[in-house]
Amino acid sequence: MEERTLKSPGHCTGTDHDYDVLQWDTRQGCEVRHILDRVADKWSLLTIAHLERHTLRFSELHRNIQGISHRMLTVTLRQLERDGLITRTIHPVIPPRVDYTLTPLGTTLHTTIQTLVNWTEHHQHEITAARTAYDNRQHNQPT
Amino acid sequence: MEERTLKSPGHCTGTDHDYDVLQWDTRQGCEVRHILDRVADKWSLLTIAHLERHTLRFSELHRNIQGISHRMLTVTLRQLERDGLITRTIHPVIPPRVDYTLTPLGTTLHTTIQTLVNWTEHHQHEITAARTAYDNRQHNQPT
DNA sequence: CGGAATCCTCGCTGATACTG
DNA sequence: CAGTATCAGCGAGGATTCCG
Numbered sequence: 001m002e003e004r005t006l007k008s009p010g011h012c013t014g015t016d017h018d019y020d021v022l023q024w025d026t027r028q029g030c031e032v033r034h035i036l037d038r039v040a041d042k043w044s045l046l047t048i049a050h051l052e053r054h055t056l057r058f059s060e061l062h063r064n065i066q067g068i069s070h071r072m073l074t075v076t077l078r079q080l081e082r083d084g085l086i087t088r089t090i091h092p093v094i095p096p097r098v099d100y101t102l103t104p105l106g107t108t109l110h111t112t113i114q115t116l117v118n119w120t121e122h123h124q125h126e127i128t129a130a131r132t133a134y135d136n137r138q139h140n141q142p143t
Numbered sequence: 144m145e146e147r148t149l150k151s152p153g154h155c156t157g158t159d160h161d162y163d164v165l166q167w168d169t170r171q172g173c174e175v176r177h178i179l180d181r182v183a184d185k186w187s188l189l190t191i192a193h194l195e196r197h198t199l200r201f202s203e204l205h206r207n208i209q210g211i212s213h214r215m216l217t218v219t220l221r222q223l224e225r226d227g228l229i230t231r232t233i234h235p236v237i238p239p240r241v242d243y244t245l246t247p248l249g250t251t252l253h254t255t256i257q258t259l260v261n262w263t264e265h266h267q268h269e270i271t272a273a274r275t276a277y278d279n280r281q282h283n284q285p286t
Numbered sequence: 287c288g289g290a291a292t293c294c295t296c297g298c299t300g301a302t303a304c305t306g
Numbered sequence: 307c308a309g310t311a312t313c314a315g316c317g318a319g320g321a322t323t324c325c326g
Binding site: 031032033035036037039040042045081082083084085105108109112113115116117119120121123124126127128129130131133134135 | 174175176178179180182183185188224225226227228248251252255256258259260262263264266267269270271272273274276277278
Binding site for chain 4: 213233240
């Protein structure tokens with residue numbers, strides 16, 4: 001049973017929406033963690049991006065999101081589908097055809113993500129600079 | 144040399160801020176990926192949250208972010224420091240004392256993250272519902 | 287073509303022990 | 307107290323193969 005793969009590894013019983021990042025060690029805010037994990041996942045993000053305004057079939061996604069393995073595309077699509085972020089439409093034809101679309105929810109997520117992307121775009125140079133500075137500092141005591 | 148741990152596993156030469164999530168397989172937008180990785184990391188996020196408006200020393204963070212190992216706290220702090228998100232201040236006293244603070248950049252990141260957290264908070268029920276629905280659907284053809 | 291199951295690697299992380 | 311280094315265990319993810 002691969003079913004387990006989709007499920008969260010732990011607890012997360014809390015249905016309260018009493019978010020407090022400071023207590024992620026408890027089960028509060030646990031949802032946030034998982035959403036974040038989904039969103040921050042390379043393939044999830046890429047998939048959502050590609051489905052933005054498009055309906056694509058498995059093979060098209062596989063072709064477009066180059067670098068993704070057959071397996072990971074399947075897994076990713078499953079996760080996103082389970083979370084209600086994308087819709088999976090099976091066309092009962094003989095060469096099987098399955099279409100994937102972003103749900104309204106998925107679209108809003110994409111929009112939200114954009115905020116983070118914008119932040120990054122806006123500050124990438126600062127970060128790059130910080131890294132360079134840090135690295136140079138470290139390189140002073142090698143060997 | 145543990146130094147490698149901090150560095151990115153791959154390329155990321157692009158300094159252009161021409162973000163196109165659709166081509167993360169190239170080096171464009173690669174930065175976004177890394178920021179996202181940092182941000183989505185359980186401990187990074189927790190650390191940033193705890194440093195929000197506070198200056199804390201290593202032991203305090205270790206105490207507060209309960210569940211984090213000595214090692215991971217060190218690693219996390221290093222990464223965040225390298226990216227210029229936190230500041231590390233060493234007090235040359237005999238029982239060593241090191242303080243960590245969020246940099247202005249780190250603060251803005253924290254704010255941005257909040258957007259995502261808000262989205263999650265706002266849609267968690269939809270997601271939970273979607274998951275439940277999905278899971279029930281699957282449970283119908285067991286064995 | 288879309289997907290599921292199996293195998294196998296390898297990077298992340300925690301535990302532990304040692305410096306300054 | 308703060309930090310580094312080493313080792314071991316676990317699990318995510320890639321490749322491959324078979325099914326519908």
